[in-house]
Amino acid sequence: MSLASESxxxxxxxxxxxxxxxxxxAFLVVCSLVAVPIGPSGAPITLQxxxxxxxxxxxxxxxxxxxxxxYLAVGFAGLPVFAEGTGGPATFAKVTLGYLxxxxxxxxxxxxxxxxxxARAGSRAGARRPALRRTVxxxxxxxxxxxxxxxxxxxxxxxxxxxxxxxxxxxGLAINMAFLPVDLLKIALVTMVAPAVHRAFPDLLNRPAxxx
Amino acid sequence: xIELHAAGVSVPGTSGxxxxxxxxxxSCTLAERRIAVIGANxxxxxxxxxxxxGLRPATTGRVVxxxxxxxxxxAAVRSRVGFVFTDPDAQLVMPTALEDVALSLRxxxxxRAERDDRARLVLARIGLAEHAGTPVHALSGGQKQLxxxxxxxxxxxxxxxxxxxTTLLDLRWRRVVDGLLEEVDAQLLLVTHDLDAARRADRVxxxxxxxxxxxxxxxxxxxxxxxMMALR
Amino acid sequence: xIELHAAGVSVPGTSGxxxxxxxxxxSCTLAERRIAVIGANxxxxxxxxxxxxGLRPATTGRVVxxxxxxxxxxAAVRSRVGFVFTDPDAQLVMPTALEDVALSLRxxxxxRAERDDRARLVLARIGLAEHAGTPVHALSGGQKQLxxxxxxxxxxxxxxxxxxxTTLLDLRWRRVVDGLLEEVDAQLLLVTHDLDAARRADRVxxxxxxxxxxxxxxxxxxxxxxxMMALR
Amino acid sequence: xxxxxxxxxxxxxxxxxxxxxxxxxRMAVLxxxxxxxVVLRGPGPAIVAVLLxxxxxxxxxxxxxxxxxxxxPVLLTAAVVxxxxxxxxxxxxxxxxxxxxxxxxxxxxxxxxxxxxDVLLDGLSRAVRPxxxxxxxxxxxxxxxxxxxxxxxxxxDLFTEVRDAARARGLERxxxxxxxxxxxxxVGRSRAVGEALAARGIGD
Ligand SMILES: Nc1ncnc2c1ncn2[C@@H]1O[C@H](COP(=O)(O)OP(=O)(O)OP(=O)(O)O)[C@@H](O)[C@H]1O
Ligand SMILES: Nc1ncnc2c1ncn2[C@@H]1O[C@H](COP(=O)(O)OP(=O)(O)OP(=O)(O)O)[C@@H](O)[C@H]1O
Ligand SMILES: O=C(O)CCCC[C@@H]1SC[C@@H]2NC(=O)N[C@@H]21
Ligand SMILES: [Mg+2]
Ligand SMILES: [Mg+2]
Numbered sequence: 001m002s003l004a005s006e007s008x009x010x011x012x013x014x015x016x017x018x019x020x021x022x023x024x025x026a027f028l029v030v031c032s033l034v035a036v037p038i039g040p041s042g043a044p045i046t047l048q049x050x051x052x053x054x055x056x057x058x059x060x061x062x063x064x065x066x067x068x069x070x071y072l073a074v075g076f077a078g079l080p081v082f083a084e085g086t087g088g089p090a091t092f093a094k095v096t097l098g099y100l101x102x103x104x105x106x107x108x109x110x111x112x113x114x115x116x117x118x119a120r121a122g123s124r125a126g127a128r129r130p131a132l133r134r135t136v137x138x139x140x141x142x143x144x145x146x147x148x149x150x151x152x153x154x155x156x157x158x159x160x161x162x163x164x165x166x167x168x169x170x171x172g173l174a175i176n177m178a179f180l181p182v183d184l185l186k187i188a189l190v191t192m193v194a195p196a197v198h199r200a201f202p203d204l205l206n207r208p209a210x211x212x
Numbered sequence: 213x214i215e216l217h218a219a220g221v222s223v224p225g226t227s228g229x230x231x232x233x234x235x236x237x238x239s240c241t242l243a244e245r246r247i248a249v250i251g252a253n254x255x256x257x258x259x260x261x262x263x264x265x266g267l268r269p270a271t272t273g274r275v276v277x278x279x280x281x282x283x284x285x286x287a288a289v290r291s292r293v294g295f296v297f298t299d300p301d302a303q304l305v306m307p308t309a310l311e312d313v314a315l316s317l318r319x320x321x322x323x324r325a326e327r328d329d330r331a332r333l334v335l336a337r338i339g340l341a342e343h344a345g346t347p348v349h350a351l352s353g354g355q356k357q358l359x360x361x362x363x364x365x366x367x368x369x370x371x372x373x374x375x376x377x378t379t380l381l382d383l384r385w386r387r388v389v390d391g392l393l394e395e396v397d398a399q400l401l402l403v404t405h406d407l408d409a410a411r412r413a414d415r416v417x418x419x420x421x422x423x424x425x426x427x428x429x430x431x432x433x434x435x436x437x438x439x440m441m442a443l444r
Numbered sequence: 445x446i447e448l449h450a451a452g453v454s455v456p457g458t459s460g461x462x463x464x465x466x467x468x469x470x471s472c473t474l475a476e477r478r479i480a481v482i483g484a485n486x487x488x489x490x491x492x493x494x495x496x497x498g499l500r501p502a503t504t505g506r507v508v509x510x511x512x513x514x515x516x517x518x519a520a521v522r523s524r525v526g527f528v529f530t531d532p533d534a535q536l537v538m539p540t541a542l543e544d545v546a547l548s549l550r551x552x553x554x555x556r557a558e559r560d561d562r563a564r565l566v567l568a569r570i571g572l573a574e575h576a577g578t579p580v581h582a583l584s585g586g587q588k589q590l591x592x593x594x595x596x597x598x599x600x601x602x603x604x605x606x607x608x609x610t611t612l613l614d615l616r617w618r619r620v621v622d623g624l625l626e627e628v629d630a631q632l633l634l635v636t637h638d639l640d641a642a643r644r645a646d647r648v649x650x651x652x653x654x655x656x657x658x659x660x661x662x663x664x665x666x667x668x669x670x671x672m673m674a675l676r
Numbered sequence: 677x678x679x680x681x682x683x684x685x686x687x688x689x690x691x692x693x694x695x696x697x698x699x700x701x702r703m704a705v706l707x708x709x710x711x712x713x714v715v716l717r718g719p720g721p722a723i724v725a726v727l728l729x730x731x732x733x734x735x736x737x738x739x740x741x742x743x744x745x746x747x748x749p750v751l752l753t754a755a756v757v758x759x760x761x762x763x764x765x766x767x768x769x770x771x772x773x774x775x776x777x778x779x780x781x782x783x784x785x786x787x788x789x790x791x792x793x794d795v796l797l798d799g800l801s802r803a804v805r806p807x808x809x810x811x812x813x814x815x816x817x818x819x820x821x822x823x824x825x826x827x828x829x830x831x832x833d834l835f836t837e838v839r840d841a842a843r844a845r846g847l848e849r850x851x852x853x854x855x856x857x858x859x860x861x862x863v864g865r866s867r868a869v870g871e872a873l874a875a876r877g878i879g880d
Binding site for chain 2: 819822823825826829830833865868869871872873874875876877878
Binding site: 014015016017018019020021022023024025026027029030037041042044054058070071073074076077078079080084085086087088089090091092093094095164165166167189192193194196197200201204 | 686687703706710746749750752753756757761765769772773777780781783784785787788789791792793796797799800816817819820821822823824825826827828830831832835851852855856859860862863864865866867869870871873874878
């Protein structure tokens with residue numbers, strides 16, 4: 001294929017990336033609307049991490065992180081897209097600031113793991129394997145990626161939470177424990193859904209990097 | 213003006229299978245004002261239509277639209293070729309009707325206020341003036357398709373490709389959209405299952421199983437299609 | 445058998461506005477084998493169809509389908525009523541064609557290998573045998589619609605509600621689907637803009653602005669609809 | 677799900693001194709205030725900070741009821757933290773921590789409420805323009821924001837549709853039968869949007 005036609009294709013991808021990133025951010029917004037306050041620590045249970053991990057696992061590291069950054073940008077700019085209808089510069093004062101700032105990193109890491117290990121699980125070793133086995137392989141990779149993504153979100157979120165509440169790290173961790181069951185459930189859902197999406201769109205991650 | 217020089221599309225085989233030809237190489241020069249493309253489901257009509265503006269790049273041969281090689285000048289071609297999809301929902305990308313039309317005008321009209329005024333005019337022309345500020349999401353299917361068409365026409369395209377633009381609409385909206393397409397001041401390539409609309413074209417291409425199997429006089433080609441389908 | 449007892453649907457007003465009636469209460473017993481529902485866009489056809497299996501619960505009155513009160517036994521009703529949506533994308537649940545059909549068979553066929561074989565048969569009957577492993581989104585619009593229908597028929601429903609199931613189909617597949625619907629061993633409630641199909645039904649309901657304005661003889665009711673639309 | 681007023685932003689129009697101050701100044705003061713609150717320890721500064729923040733809010737004429745409603749979760753948190761810390765570490769710590777929390781949020785709310793969202797977004801748009809060099813298309817940010825706003829209600833619709841379809845097939849409560857098609861369709865829709873953008877010559 002000629003160079004020229006490749007450049008056409010790449011320009012097509014720019015618009016495609018833009019659409020995926022914009023829609024991804026919208027998905028995260030919708031998932032933020034679902035918030036259940038638990039205890040008054042100021043950090044509710046939300047579907048945000050589900051969205052963040054999904055974006056990484058489905059869109060890959062770069063687009064996944066960009067979608068989350070877009071979400072943060074409109075949130076800090078004043079649209080009430082964060083948990084419990086908050087937004088704007090006031091967000092910098094939220095006790096959950098650490099979680100929020102870690103979201104793009106979590107999406108990136110999840111996507112990175114899926115990209116690096118998923119290609120192998122999904123195609124090379126699995127080329128001759130039945131679809132189901134291939135999915136199981138990719139499922140394991142998505143599981144690993146989303147566990148790591150969650151750990152990163154905790155790693156930043158918990159210390160900031162503790163600091164904001166004037167507590168020790170141990171106390172912060174204790175508060176965070178309340179999220180663990182739900183967050184594990186979210187990881188399980190991502191593990192179930194993301195591989196199916198890749199089966200439906202086998203070229204989602206294999207596409208050459210665009211916009212660059 | 214659309215020129216196809218042995219242009220075809222195939223998808224490479226993934227692990228295991230050998231790939232597929234979606235559209236056999238076809239050569240022709242489409243210069244008529246209204247051209248219809250008909251054919252069975254899955255025959256390759258949409259593939260052909262998308263090849264014209266490079267949305268689906270030809271994998272063999274060459275496509276020249278408005279005098280430009282699509283493979284080399286994709287962006288320039290797309291700025292001269294309007295494309296209307298079957299489902300208007302995905303095609304409307306801005307939150308409100310006015311913004312969506314204004315987005316199309318961005319290239320040609322620099323000044324923001326003037327752009328909004330022009331967009332308002334366009335909306336008025338298609339009878340959606342009062343919906344300027346309406347969220348796109350709240351419009352009906354027919355209104356969305358009109359708006360999609362308006363957004364495309366606002367750019368003054370030389371060629372307009374429509375992939376079954378009225379399939380999802382009811383009688384009334386179908387008439388409205390058909391009427392608008394009738395008047396349009398651009399070369400029209402219309403993919404359609406509506407055989408009456410096809411008969412009104414100047415030239416009809418019949419696609420079957422990835423091949424252009426007939427090309428020419430509307431009435432005769434449509435008849436051939438009907439006969440062909442009756443035999444299956 | 446579908447019984448409507450003064451069943452209607454309205455949406456409550458949000459802060460400010462007063463709400464809307466989407467479907468005025470209607471009473472009738474639909475026992476004919478083939479019933480068509482026609483009417484303009486936004487008239488309330490889909491609302492009526494969805495009420496039958498409780499997807500859109502009646503807000504007044506009662507709906508009894510297959511002898512079961514829909515409000516009380518929604519899940520049981522839905523397992524006996526097949527529903528085909530206009531937009532096949534909405535209804536195709538699994539990533540590939542074969543998996544989607546197999547999902548429908550899960551209730552009736554326990555063994556996995558047998559299920560896959562049966563699903564392959566279903567695909568063959570609608571001409572999609574070679575697309576068993578194709579990602580659903582890569583199928584053409586018409587192919588998707590066929591697949592959606594096949595998935596529903598595979599469950600062996602007692603009542604089949606189809607909300608404009610042939611909009612994306614070409615002549616031949618429209619005939620195939622019409623044939624499938626003709627043969628199907630279930631009561632059929634068909635929402636359609638295809639007036640020929642409506643004329644072939646045993647009974648036609650005409651919906652306009654949220655009201656069932658005519659109900660009875662197919663040819664007469666269709667004619668009334670055509671006259672009504674011509675005046676607008 | 678409707679786009680609803682909830683996405684209209686938290687801006688409260690007005691023409692007070694605070695509203696008229698340049699955005700940069702407001703942001704700078706907010707930043708300094710934040711640093712001050714964190715650096716100055718003890719209950720005294722915390723109380724002063726709260727008073728300062730509330731005073732600014734009053735000068736900016738923020739509507740009391742609406743503002744309190746928005747602050748309710750934070751105030752609740754502050755109250756619990758006050759109680760917990762007083763019990764664990766004594767009242768000075770309790771007052772300091774909860775006071776800092778409230779002061780920062782109120783100050784932030786003042787800036788949020790006095791700055792129209794589109795001004796902030798325009799500012800951001802300009803700020804990311806130099807990223808052009810790294811392949812982020814000019815105007816890409818503004819477009820992505822618009823696309824996001826357009827997609828929020830569409831996602832709600834998509835979810836309803838998918839849930840209905842799953843229920844119509846008798847899959848009443850299967851998360852798999854609801855989430856998988858939802859995700860697949862969301863990606864499919866994004867692709868269609870991407871194609872439409874390309875066809876309209878946007879992003880080229
Ligand atoms: N990426 C792909 N991989 C494999 N097959 C594909 C791919 N994209 C399209 N096809 C197949 O190519 C054929 C032509 O598709 P196309 O969309 O052009 O049909 P169409 O004539 O527009 O049909 P319809 O009237 O149903 O819209 C179909 O059989 C479709 O399944
Ligand atoms: N949740 C809702 N709130 C308010 N209005 C609604 C809601 N759902 C549907 N409607 C309105 O109810 C009316 C009837 O809708 P319905 O989908 O039943 O029409 P239809 O006859 O099926 O139209 P079409 O031919 O376009 O499919 C429409 O005007 C629609 O806009
Ligand atoms: O204020 C925000 O918008 C962010 C809220 C963060 C909530 C965190 S994310 C990890 C953990 N899991 C949850 O369900 N909630 C918390
Ligand atoms: Mg097509
Ligand atoms: Mg309908």
